[in-house]
Amino acid sequence: SIASGHIYGHVPLRQEAVPSAAAWPLRVTARRGIRRILRAAGHVDLLHLRMADVGSLAAADVARELGIPVVFTVAPDPHGVIQSMDRSGTLTRAQFGDADMEEHFWFRARLVQSLASNAAHTVLFPRPQLQRDMSQLVGIDITAHPERHTIVAEGVDLEVVDRAVATVRASAEPMPEAVADLRRRVEQLAPARRALPFIVSVGRLHRVKGMATLVEAWARGPLRDRANLLIVGGDLGRPSRDEREQLDRIDAVVPAHARADAGLVLAGHQPNDVAALWLAAVRFGMPHLTGPGGVYVCASLKEEFGIALLEAMATGLMVVAPDGGGPATYVENGITGVLTETWDAGRLEAAIGAALDAAALPEGDRADRAHDMVRSSFTIQAMASALGSVYQDVAADEAELIRAAGAVL
Structure with missing residues (x-):
């Protein structure tokens, strides 16, 4: 205005x-x-x-x-x-x-x-x-x-992130509609999947962003046994040609009818404040529904900087990111995240596994360290x-x- x-x-x-x-x-x-x-x-x-x-x-x-x-x-x-x-x-x-x-x-x-x-x-x-x-x-x-x-x-706008973290951490009733919406989506998963943490990624459904590669790495077995996967982004109702290519690749490994049993949630594009609440829910878990200790994954072939990645770090999530470009200047490898060659599905899978291992440990000052880094510089x-x-x-x-x-x- x-x-x-x-x-x-x-x-x-x-x-x-x-x-x-x-x-x-x-x-x-x-x-x-x-x-x-x-x-x-x-x-x-x-x-x-x-x-x-x-x-x-x-x-x-x-x-x-x-x-x-x-x-x-x-x-x-x-x-x-x-x-x-x-x-x-x-x-x-x-x-x-x-x-x-x-x-x-x-x-x-x-x-x-x-x-x-x-x-x-x-x-x-x-x-x-x-x-x-x-x-x-x-x-x-x-x-x-x-x-x-x-x-x-x-x-990034830390006010949006901090407000989302405070809201989800408080677990107050009534819960925000955005969190209720995520709960409804997760409730559609098979009962055996509901206690698991989430791997989450936010971004365009585009080959460069590596969303299909992430699904392929997760669906191989070991990662799928440990966590559900939430992909936020794309127009699922009227996909563009680029989005259709990614969706076709995703459907090839996890068909639409098998997503609930596999633990895959494709949520489409969401407003920034909704995505912020969902990232916080991935960190803390949702009572009686999902486990805490989720991780954020940026599977991009290249990432010049990584706004969504910074928002995830400010939220306190352990992250996986490309080992080049902007992320390599602010992700502390092995401390606040895991840097890897995201173009290699095997190495991406191993990095996500390492991030889940780290996220399962007591947080200590890791989340505060990541948040303070974003606040001081980004x-x-x-x-x-x-x-x-x-x-x-x-x-x-x-x-x-x-x-x-x-x-x-």
């Missing part, structure tokens, strides 16, 4: 949602809508583009046309996905051409370079080997012009403050350029 300082602009695309890799024909329509919004807004200090997709391509066109400086968040995407698929053997030189016809890897990689080179300033996510990864994967030497780059971590307020400084500098530099150009003319 205007009162809060935030206004959402709607760009009409006049068709059903399509996978991002198939959205390039929407460039003209998106460009027209973005131009209309920016012109109606009056003076615009800058645009911050955060993904190398058709929306950012269209917005960059409009920014160049209207003389608006751009801040671009640079991440090795699709570079990280290509690297993970290469390591897992699912993408080879022989089949790259066919994969590129579907995913447009080559074009997207070049788009990242183009957006970065034309941006007034770039923002980077923390990574363990940031300088090396940006050089080797993206082809950008961030030491050549360090003044053009700023490292900014993502942030709140949305800290993110906003860091980005605010970037925006002020870019706007000031642009104003000085305009002033200097006017003086010369």
Whole structure:
């Protein structure tokens, strides 16, 4: 709303949602809508583009046309996905051409370079080997012009998380409708499954997010014997092509009619406050229904940062996460979580087992340690403050350029 300082602009695309890799024909329509919004807004200090997709391509066109400086968040995407698929053997030189016809890897990689080179300033996510990864994967030497780059971590809203934890921990009546909804879903499971803890994952039903891989690793047997599995995300009623691919893979190992007996709950997309309550319920368990000591799993092929992962850690859950990208900078391996090569189903399975072992032990200060880490470094307020400084500098530099150009003319 205007009162809060935030206004959402709607760009009409006049068709059903399509996978991002198939959205390039929407460039003209998106460009027209973005131009209309920016012109109606009056003076615009800058645009911050955060993904190398058709929306950012269209917005960059409009920014160049209207003389608006751009801040671009640079991440090795699709570079990280290509690297993970290469390591897992699912993408080879022989089949790259066919994969590129579907995913447009080559074009997207070049788009990242183009957006970065034309941006007034770039923002980077923390990574363990940031300088090396940006050089080797993206082809950008961030030491050549360090003044053009700023490292900014993502942030989460701790108020939502803390409120959810307090609510579930209190077990007060009447329980929130969101918790009651989760209870009803769990009550549909076979009676023998109801005392078990949950493995939970929140995110898009997309190959890169690894949801089907997680189900496959869990369904092999040992993990399924120890815990139920809750997947939160996706449109189950009208799945997109990407979602359908994941659902088909899930159904191949746990058919819909067998989910209750197996202990699998597919919950579809849920609002953030509902997901927060469910994560807390996974940590503490639900009386007379599920056991405590659940774990959160991020099975992504690549994860640039991991908002849902941070929310799970702030909730106090033991987590499993990729051993590269953003998570490797904040998950303490063996203490607050387990880092692993998530593209390998066997290693993912072993990591989840280790996380369940750790979660079954007395918490000690583990949950507080994870929460304090998020509070000290990864709140949305800290993110906003860091980005605010970037925006002020870019706007000031642009104003000085305009002033200097006017003086010369």
